[in-house]
Amino acid sequence: MVRAWLQAAPLALVVAAFLVVPIATLAVVSVWDYTEYDLIPDFVLTNYADVFGSWVTYATYASTVRFAALTWLVTLAIGFWIAYFLAFHVRSKTWQMVLFLVCTIPFLTSNVIRSISWIPVLGRNGLVNSALLHLRVIDQPLEFLLFSDFSTVLSYVHLYALFMVVPIFNTMMRIDRALIEAAVDAGASGWQVVRDVVIPLSKPGIAIGSIFVVTLVMGDFSTVRLMSGGQSASVGLMISNQLAYLQYPAAAANAMVLLAVVLAIVAGMMRVVDIRKEL
Amino acid sequence: MQSEAASPSRAAGTVELVAVAKRFGDAVAVDGISLKIPGGAYCCLLGPSGCGKTTTLRMIAGHERPSDGDIRIGAEVVTDLPPGRRKTAMMFQSYALFPHLSAQDNVAFSLKLRGVKKAARRATAREQLKRVHMEDYAERLPAQLSGGQQQRVALARALITNPSVLLLDEPLSALDPYLRVRVREELKRLQGELGVTFIHVTHSQEEALALADLVVVMDRGRIAQAGQPHDVYSRPSTAFVARFIGGHNVLEGAVQRRDGQWAVLTGIGAARFAVPCPAAVGATVRFAVRADKVVLERAHAELAAIGGHVVAAAGGPNRLGGRVQAIEYQGAFVRVTLDDGTAEPFTALVPDDVFYRAPLTVGEPAAASWSPADAHVLTES
Numbered sequence: 001m002v003r004a005w006l007q008a009a010p011l012a013l014v015v016a017a018f019l020v021v022p023i024a025t026l027a028v029v030s031v032w033d034y035t036e037y038d039l040i041p042d043f044v045l046t047n048y049a050d051v052f053g054s055w056v057t058y059a060t061y062a063s064t065v066r067f068a069a070l071t072w073l074v075t076l077a078i079g080f081w082i083a084y085f086l087a088f089h090v091r092s093k094t095w096q097m098v099l100f101l102v103c104t105i106p107f108l109t110s111n112v113i114r115s116i117s118w119i120p121v122l123g124r125n126g127l128v129n130s131a132l133l134h135l136r137v138i139d140q141p142l143e144f145l146l147f148s149d150f151s152t153v154l155s156y157v158h159l160y161a162l163f164m165v166v167p168i169f170n171t172m173m174r175i176d177r178a179l180i181e182a183a184v185d186a187g188a189s190g191w192q193v194v195r196d197v198v199i200p201l202s203k204p205g206i207a208i209g210s211i212f213v214v215t216l217v218m219g220d221f222s223t224v225r226l227m228s229g230g231q232s233a234s235v236g237l238m239i240s241n242q243l244a245y246l247q248y249p250a251a252a253a254n255a256m257v258l259l260a261v262v263l264a265i266v267a268g269m270m271r272v273v274d275i276r277k278e279l
Numbered sequence: 280m281q282s283e284a285a286s287p288s289r290a291a292g293t294v295e296l297v298a299v300a301k302r303f304g305d306a307v308a309v310d311g312i313s314l315k316i317p318g319g320a321y322c323c324l325l326g327p328s329g330c331g332k333t334t335t336l337r338m339i340a341g342h343e344r345p346s347d348g349d350i351r352i353g354a355e356v357v358t359d360l361p362p363g364r365r366k367t368a369m370m371f372q373s374y375a376l377f378p379h380l381s382a383q384d385n386v387a388f389s390l391k392l393r394g395v396k397k398a399a400r401r402a403t404a405r406e407q408l409k410r411v412h413m414e415d416y417a418e419r420l421p422a423q424l425s426g427g428q429q430q431r432v433a434l435a436r437a438l439i440t441n442p443s444v445l446l447l448d449e450p451l452s453a454l455d456p457y458l459r460v461r462v463r464e465e466l467k468r469l470q471g472e473l474g475v476t477f478i479h480v481t482h483s484q485e486e487a488l489a490l491a492d493l494v495v496v497m498d499r500g501r502i503a504q505a506g507q508p509h510d511v512y513s514r515p516s517t518a519f520v521a522r523f524i525g526g527h528n529v530l531e532g533a534v535q536r537r538d539g540q541w542a543v544l545t546g547i548g549a550a551r552f553a554v555p556c557p558a559a560v561g562a563t564v565r566f567a568v569r570a571d572k573v574v575l576e577r578a579h580a581e582l583a584a585i586g587g588h589v590v591a592a593a594g595g596p597n598r599l600g601g602r603v604q605a606i607e608y609q610g611a612f613v614r615v616t617l618d619d620g621t622a623e624p625f626t627a628l629v630p631d632d633v634f635y636r637a638p639l640t641v642g643e644p645a646a647a648s649w650s651p652a653d654a655h656v657l658t659e660s
Contacts, residue, residue, distance in 0.1 A: 176373065176375065178371045178372075178373055178375035179375050179377060179378075181342050181362075181369075181371070181375065182369075182371055182375035182376075182377070182436075183377075183388070184342070184361070184362050184363065185340060185341075185342070185362045185363065185367075185368065185369045186363065186368075186388050186389035186392060186436070186440065187362075187363030187364070187389050187392050187393070187440070188363065188392050189392075192392050196377075196388070196391065196392070197377060200377075200379045201377075201378070201379060
């Protein structure tokens with residue numbers, strides 16, 4: 001009995017110290033009062049009233065959810081086909097490994113650097129614009145390339161596509177190849193095999209990848225600030241701004257709401273797909 | 280056996296391989312085999328693992344492209360056709376049921392691909408499930424079915440396309456021995472009812488002998504022998520077939536003299552055998568003797584003197600002596616193995632009542648004898 005408790009203790013302590021305590025602190029601070037200069041321990045719901053009473057909140061959530069949805073769609077489309085190619089079309093194990101590692105190479109640099117590196121590519125005088133100008137495809141630089149929703153989503157996709165590829169690839173590698181042959185034997189075309197066998201059996205991986213991507217985008221504040229040129233808002237950015245103004249209780253209340261929303265989205269995804277057998 | 284020409288649907292199930300070969304890199308899996316399987320026949324491809332039998336099956340199914348040669352099904356050359364257009368259906372060794380689909384949706388899968396509406400395809404699938412007595416399990420997922428039940432579903436799924444040829448890859452190997460015999464009977468019954476050509480890959484000679492109209496024994500990518508089970512068992516063509524099919528002793532000797540139709544051989548030691556064979560004096564002859572045609576007797580006097588090695592036992596040819604190495608009770612028979620001094624022990628299957636009238640014990644000297652007419656001469660493989 002004691003042994004069992006001891007064996008569980010290290011993980012329990014880590015979880016308590018780094019998850020339970022911070023969230024509890026957040027919950028406590030979210031009901032404190034504050035002035036420009038001071039935090040006042042209290043129990044008030046004004047912070048939540050501010051969050052739910054302001055149209056800015058709804059607009060910001062709408063913008064964040066839109067980014068999350070767009071990023072999810074694009075990473076899913078890209079991630080699924082990369083995983084499919086690696087799992088079913090690369091025959092040799094060695095090449096599978098090599099190509100898989102190639103996919104992870106962008107992760108050797110930091111998020112910020114990877115975002116910033118788009119600027120010389122997409123900027124007004126960047127690679128894309130100057131190339132198109134030289135080719136006379138356009139005669140004005142394209143403005144939407146940088147500091148726009150386009151560049152924001154592009155950057156998210158660049159940052160998070162791998163989080164979609166890895167779990168889907170994992171699930172696909174566990175699909176019995178005889179199932180593919182059985183489908184072909186029954187007369188399935190390549191596309192029918194994908195639709196009726198590969199996609200249904202890859203669902204757990206798709207769900208896990210989706211959870212990664214959606215939670216990461218929902219919580220982001222740096223990429224959106226950098227890549228939208230300050231023109232788009234996100235919930236994370238809103239919280240970060242409140243922190244900058246030392247409005248800790250307001251930020252905490254906002255964070256609690258964000259946490260609840262993200263958990264609700266994840267719960268919704270888990271309802272659609274049973275991922276337990278993948279864990 | 281029904282005649283092939285009697286019905287056009289049977290002719291549609293004729294499978295012909297013409298010099299079919301398959302190479303994987305440098306490895307030769309199938310080495311130019313030619314074979315004609317009559318429509319409506321139950322054919323077993325039999326051989327040890329790595330003999331090319333599964334590759335042959337997969338080439339007929341279209342899951343593997345032959346490196347050389349052609350495959351014809353019915354009147355059509357199908358070498359370049361995809362699996363779905365060959366009028367074949369395959370039942371996979373692991374059954375390969377789709378884990379995300381219920382039994383009826385698994386069976387209805389090929390109908391779904393053809394755009395048949397859900398209600399219609401499920402109705403057809405249920406009929407198929409009824410044929411294999413699985414209609415009560417239509418809603419279950421494969422994981423909720425036992426191995427035997429999964430196999431029935433796989434069979435129903437293969438048959439729903441009305442194939443002319445059903446290909447079965449070791450269909451019984453995952454079942455327990457009791458179920459194996461029952462399912463075997465059922466396969467044979469079903470094949471008779473449907474009149475569809477069955478091609479069944481197995482490494483079990485017992486299975487092949489029990490089921491097949493045509494047994495094809497394969498060895499290292501080639502066909503060692505093809506024929507009716509009774510012919511293959513009673514007249515194996517090579518030492519490999521005799522050994523693989525089991526129940527045979529393979530012996531050899533040099534022709535010492537001729538006596539009419541008989542060649543008299545001397546084997547290892549001083550053993551002398553008469554075999555029906557036209558070989559000239561001096562030639563080496565290999566022959567097989569069925570273990571159940573052998574008579575065993577106790578042989579104290581003869582063997583004690585020479586320490587249990589092979590002797591030309593007194594009383595003429597076709598006797599062999601040795602020490603009893605092992606005794607296995609098998610029910611109707613007792614399997615007695617003699618150490619005759621060669622690498623390969625000599626086996627006799629003695630009816631249990633005969634054996635227990637005067638039971639032998641391990642280590643005892645014994646003499647085996649058989650009628651010269653029961654010696655079957657083998658060709659070199």
